[in-house]
Amino acid sequence: MAELRGGIDLGGTKIQAAVIDADGKVVGEAREPTPTKGEPGDVAKAMAKALREAAEGADVETSELIGVGVGSPGDADEKTGVVSSARNLPGWEGSFPLGEKLSEALGTEVKVGNDVQVATEAEFHLGAGKEFQSLIGVFWGTGVGGGLVLDGKPWLGRGAAGEIGHMVVKRGGHKCPCGRRGCMEAYAGRKAMEEEAHRRHDDGEKTDLFKLMEKHEKPRLTSGIWERALDHEDKLAEDLIERAIEALGTGIASAVNLLDVEAVILGGGLGIRFGERLMGPLMEEMCKHLFVDERPPAVRVASLGDLGGAIGASLLVSR
Amino acid sequence: MAELRGGIDLGGTKIQAAVIDADGKVVGEAREPTPTKGEPGDVAKAMAKALREAAEGADVETSELIGVGVGSPGDADEKTGVVSSARNLPGWEGSFPLGEKLSEALGTEVKVGNDVQVATEAEFHLGAGKEFQSLIGVFWGTGVGGGLVLDGKPWLGRGAAGEIGHMVVKRGGHKCPCGRRGCMEAYAGRKAMEEEAHRRHDDGEKTDLFKLMEKHEKPRLTSGIWERALDHEDKLAEDLIERAIEALGTGIASAVNLLDVEAVILGGGLGIRFGERLMGPLMEEMCKHLFVDERPPAVRVASLGDLGGAIGASLLVSR
Numbered sequence: 001m002a003e004l005r006g007g008i009d010l011g012g013t014k015i016q017a018a019v020i021d022a023d024g025k026v027v028g029e030a031r032e033p034t035p036t037k038g039e040p041g042d043v044a045k046a047m048a049k050a051l052r053e054a055a056e057g058a059d060v061e062t063s064e065l066i067g068v069g070v071g072s073p074g075d076a077d078e079k080t081g082v083v084s085s086a087r088n089l090p091g092w093e094g095s096f097p098l099g100e101k102l103s104e105a106l107g108t109e110v111k112v113g114n115d116v117q118v119a120t121e122a123e124f125h126l127g128a129g130k131e132f133q134s135l136i137g138v139f140w141g142t143g144v145g146g147g148l149v150l151d152g153k154p155w156l157g158r159g160a161a162g163e164i165g166h167m168v169v170k171r172g173g174h175k176c177p178c179g180r181r182g183c184m185e186a187y188a189g190r191k192a193m194e195e196e197a198h199r200r201h202d203d204g205e206k207t208d209l210f211k212l213m214e215k216h217e218k219p220r221l222t223s224g225i226w227e228r229a230l231d232h233e234d235k236l237a238e239d240l241i242e243r244a245i246e247a248l249g250t251g252i253a254s255a256v257n258l259l260d261v262e263a264v265i266l267g268g269g270l271g272i273r274f275g276e277r278l279m280g281p282l283m284e285e286m287c288k289h290l291f292v293d294e295r296p297p298a299v300r301v302a303s304l305g306d307l308g309g310a311i312g313a314s315l316l317v318s319r
Numbered sequence: 320m321a322e323l324r325g326g327i328d329l330g331g332t333k334i335q336a337a338v339i340d341a342d343g344k345v346v347g348e349a350r351e352p353t354p355t356k357g358e359p360g361d362v363a364k365a366m367a368k369a370l371r372e373a374a375e376g377a378d379v380e381t382s383e384l385i386g387v388g389v390g391s392p393g394d395a396d397e398k399t400g401v402v403s404s405a406r407n408l409p410g411w412e413g414s415f416p417l418g419e420k421l422s423e424a425l426g427t428e429v430k431v432g433n434d435v436q437v438a439t440e441a442e443f444h445l446g447a448g449k450e451f452q453s454l455i456g457v458f459w460g461t462g463v464g465g466g467l468v469l470d471g472k473p474w475l476g477r478g479a480a481g482e483i484g485h486m487v488v489k490r491g492g493h494k495c496p497c498g499r500r501g502c503m504e505a506y507a508g509r510k511a512m513e514e515e516a517h518r519r520h521d522d523g524e525k526t527d528l529f530k531l532m533e534k535h536e537k538p539r540l541t542s543g544i545w546e547r548a549l550d551h552e553d554k555l556a557e558d559l560i561e562r563a564i565e566a567l568g569t570g571i572a573s574a575v576n577l578l579d580v581e582a583v584i585l586g587g588g589l590g591i592r593f594g595e596r597l598m599g600p601l602m603e604e605m606c607k608h609l610f611v612d613e614r615p616p617a618v619r620v621a622s623l624g625d626l627g628g629a630i631g632a633s634l635l636v637s638r
Binding site: 156 | 453465467469470474475476477478479480481482483485486487488489490491492497499500501502565566569570572573574576577578579580581607608610611614
């Protein structure tokens with residue numbers, strides 16, 4: 001039997017688990033909703049359940065896996081497996097030994113890493129970034145996360161590198177969900193965009209965004225709702241998406257001016273949905289601010305889709 | 320005899336040469352004005368002259384040096400020794416084989432690198448950055464240049480990394496000497512600050528900056544003139560320095576959010592002159608925008624002073 005490993009992507013709404021073979025091929029997968037109540041131990045149980053299901057699909061016991069990797073939000077310590085301050089998960093303001101608890105439940109070694117960083121590494125090893133040696137992963141979703149691969153290796157800094165969403169694009173600008181001002185995410189994050197849409201709608205601007213949200217029974221302005229609104233040429237949606245693209249292009253250019261990487265991989269819910277459609281405007285905004293503008297980096301849309309996080313997490317095992 | 324190497328820092332106004340022993344100690348040094356007329360060959364001759372003088376001071380022939388490193392402005396290709404687009408040097412819009420020409424003149428191997436990057440490496444190996452494994456060098460002078468050391472090694476990207484001065488701090492903001500808008504350098508570079516001072520003075524704002532410049536017979540607002548103006552509590556000077564510190568703090572925070580390095584080394588004419596005096600406000604501006612603000616990076620003033628560039632250049636020899 002080939003060496004199999006597990007990967008779990010722990011998101012705010014869903015837990016995606018996968019079992020992956022030595023070539024990076026997914027041979028089993030499963031998904032569980034992320035518990036919205038309770039405490040970190042309940043989340044760990046749901047994660048173990050998802051991985052057991054994925055292992056069943058691959059016809060293997062979890063204890064037979066050579067290891068399991070987890071891509072986690074919050075502050076994930078790769079050395080200890082402890083995850084702290086995962087504030088979008090229930091009762092997870094403090095620290096929880098996620099690696100240790102999962103290892104007990106699954107009967108194999110468990111490694112924990114940052115969700116965005118592992119998704120970046122998945123794209124680097126197996127996805128849209130395969131042909132490059134240095135790249136920035138930009139995950140445009142509820143927030144804007146980032147990951148770095150430099151000279152073929154992950155760059156974590158002191159553990160918190162990659163916060164491209166909190167690079168400043170406008171001093172004294174809009175307030176960001178992080179509490180600071182002028183971050184890229186204050187303009188480009190789905191959450192910030194939704195808040196701005198509410199404000200403008202309350203101020204009397206016309207938009208179908210919230211009607212579409214109700215019609216499709218969504219609890220929030222999902223990337224699909226934004227897409228429908230653009231298809232309907234909704235003026236407010238167009239304005240806010242344009243503003244997001246400006247902020248993304250500006251922040252990415254700043255990052256490239258600093259690092260001069262070969263490529264930028266655009267992922268995340270909004271990134272995957274709009275990457276191809278808005279690639280032209282994004283390149284234009286980026287090139288306005290590139291210091292060496294005659295050879296811009298390659299910009300590619302992430303190619304592993306929803307499974308990128310779990311695949312990337314599984315790569316932690318061999319690190 | 321110990322192994323000696325040469326280093327030349329090629330600046331827009333002066334050429335600084337040094338001969339350095341195996342411990343990084345300067346055993347001979349000389350300085351020449353940079354030719355303001357002629358062509359790249361004339362600059363190379365002045366560089367060779369400066370290094371010969373430095374070698375004389377160290378009682379050695381240039382051909383006995385194990386090699387010579389050059390820190391150059393413009394686009395310096397480490398592999399070929401060719402320097403292109405050094406636009407602040409006479410007749411240097413195109414490409415010139417600086418390494419080859421100097422090697423012929425000096426009778427030893429010559430390596431060419433980026434001036435700011437080698438100065439960063441000098442601080443990393445021998446100066447204010449000795450105790451760190453990852454750092455950003457920020458050289459605050461006529462422009463704002465930057466260099467990177469990550470995990471103990473220089474990071475050059477595709478050859479043009481480190482342009483921290485052209486990270487955007489304000490979308491749609493001031494025009495930068497580079498032609499783009501809202502770069503850090505548009506607010507913090509000495510040249511941009513001088514232009515803004517002229518504009519505001521022409522518009523009727525009171526300032527002693529230009530009187531001080533004339534009194535001290537300077538052709539421009541040097542860092543010394545800015546310091547005197549601050550000592551005199553000149554309102555315009557205070558405003559523009561405050562604006563520069565805001566831009567520096569913002570851009571440095573963006574870089575740290577992306578890279579999470581251990582330290583920031585502040586050099587350059589203005590950086591060395593004002594680093595200690597304005598460290599408080601700089602840290603404050605930086606911390607406003609740091610994503611992980613409970614453990615800011617160490618910020619230190621460059622400690623090798625004027626010779627840092629030449630010392631750093633000499634380190635290219637052993638690379």
